Amino acid sequence: xxxxxxxxxxxxxxxxxxxxxxxxxxxxxxxxxxxxxxxxxxxxxxxxxxxxxxxxxxxxxxxxxxxxxxxxxxxxxxxxxxxxxxxxxxxxxxxxxxxxxxxxxxxxxxxxxxxxxxxxxxxxxxxxxxxxxxxxxxxxxxxxxxxxxxxxxxxxxxxxxxxxxxxxxxxxxxxxxxxxxxxxxxxxxxxxxxxxxxxxxxxxxxxxxxxxxxxxxxxxxxxxxxxxxxxxxxxxxxxxxxxxxxxxxxxxxxxxxxxxxxxxxxxxxxxxxxxxxxxxxxxxxxxxxxxxx
Numbered sequence: 001x002x003x004x005x006x007x008x009x010x011x012x013x014x015x016x017x018x019x020x021x022x023x024x025x026x027x028x029x030x031x032x033x034x035x036x037x038x039x040x041x042x043x044x045x046x047x048x049x050x051x052x053x054x055x056x057x058x059x060x061x062x063x064x065x066x067x068x069x070x071x072x073x074x075x076x077x078x079x080x081x082x083x084x085x086x087x088x089x090x091x092x093x094x095x096x097x098x099x100x101x102x103x104x105x106x107x108x109x110x111x112x113x114x115x116x117x118x119x120x121x122x123x124x125x126x127x128x129x130x131x132x133x134x135x136x137x138x139x140x141x142x143x144x145x146x147x148x149x150x151x152x153x154x155x156x157x158x159x160x161x162x163x164x165x166x167x168x169x170x171x172x173x174x175x176x177x178x179x180x181x182x183x184x185x186x187x188x189x190x191x192x193x194x195x196x197x198x199x200x201x202x203x204x205x206x207x208x209x210x211x212x213x214x215x216x217x218x219x220x221x222x223x224x225x226x227x228x229x230x231x232x233x234x235x236x237x238x239x240x241x242x243x244x245x246x247x248x249x250x251x252x253x254x255x256x257x258x259x260x261x262x263x264x265x266x267x268x269x270x271x272x273x274x275x276x277x278x279x280x281x282x283x284x285x286x287x288x289x290x291x292x293x
Contacts, residue, residue, distance in 0.1 A: 001082060001083060001084050001089075002022040002023055002024060002026065002081075002083045002084070003022065003023045003083065003084045003085075004020045004021070004022060004023075004083055004084065004085040004086075004090065005021055005022065005023050005148075005151075006020070006021040006146035006147055006148040006151070007019065007020045007021070007085065007146055008142070008144075008145030008146035008147065009145060010029070010141055010142060010145050015033065015036060015037045016033070017029055017030055017033040017034065017037060018030040018033060019092075019095065019142045019145065019146060020083065020085065020090065020092060020146070021142065021143070021146050021148040021151075022083055026081075026094065027094070027095035027096075027139055027142045027143075028081060028083065028090075028092030028093065028094065028095060029092055029093055029095050029097070029098060029142075030090070030091075030092050031080055031091045031092050031093055032091075034092075034093055034097070034098065037098075037125070037129070038098075038101065038122055038125060038126070038129075039118075039121050039122055039125050040058070040059045040122065059118075059122070060073075060075075060078065060101075062119075064113060064115065064116070064119075065108060065113065065114075065119070068104065068107065068108045068111070068113055069104060072103075072104055072107060073100065073101075073104045074100060077093065077094050077096060077097040077100055078093070078097065080092070080093060081093065081094065095139060095142055098129065099129075099130070101126065102126035102127075102129050102130040103130070105119075105122060105123050105126045106123065106126055106127060106130065108123070109123045175240045175243075175249065175252060175253070175256075176207075176240070176256060177256060177260065178194075178195050179260055180256055180259060180260055180263070181195065181199070181203065183260065183263035183264065184203070184206065184263065186263075187263060187266060187268060187269040187272050188269055208220055210259055210276060211252070211255060211256070211259070212239060213282050214255070214276075214280045214281070214282055215251060215252060215255050216251070223239045223242055226242055227239060227241075227242060240252065255280070258279070258280070259276065259280075262275045262276055262279070
């Protein structure tokens, strides 16, 4: 059974709905409160008080609506989902169900299929709900009230890095054109003696700044974790050996060709760096204004 990792309360149309995020990232809405907000209710014979129905499909199984739902609705979303929350079992529905119901019910109203009093009440409620969803996405609302948005952003970053990085380093192959460093030396006013001559240590810092910090968000930090320096500051492999063949290396090649183009077009290092800052900014870095040189 899935486990709840984040939870909160979502206020929709004046009704509080407990919502949850499971350990596999599924967003859920509490089943009983979902029925309340949709006004899927039954009337008691004694007092006329409306109470939540026992099953969501009590309403959606009506003969008059069955053709509509069979045609445009994903009925798998009507399956209740049981999850563990601090030792207790919680029953909920996939959060997509609410917007899917609203869309289907309103389609039925446009086609003139809703004739019963309860059907019209639910259609009116769906109209109110759908107008609210148009302002803010339901998934985003749940992520905000549960605090899951921070985890979501980390997961998204992890997916990006997984595309760029290997689990184990590959064999070394030349990836950086000599021209990239030759033009760098020219713009800095340094004498170029070829790739076989030891380069100033600042060149490594420039490489990190211009390439790995801008190739993908968080890439350099992950490379430093996978490929840390030893006591003497030496690494067991080149950073580029950790890049994937299908995504990492092609993106590195495109990035380097773009940098070389900027180097060729620049009269000095300052001009080159400003072009890089504007065209290839780092994550969360303010882009400088394109003022005249």
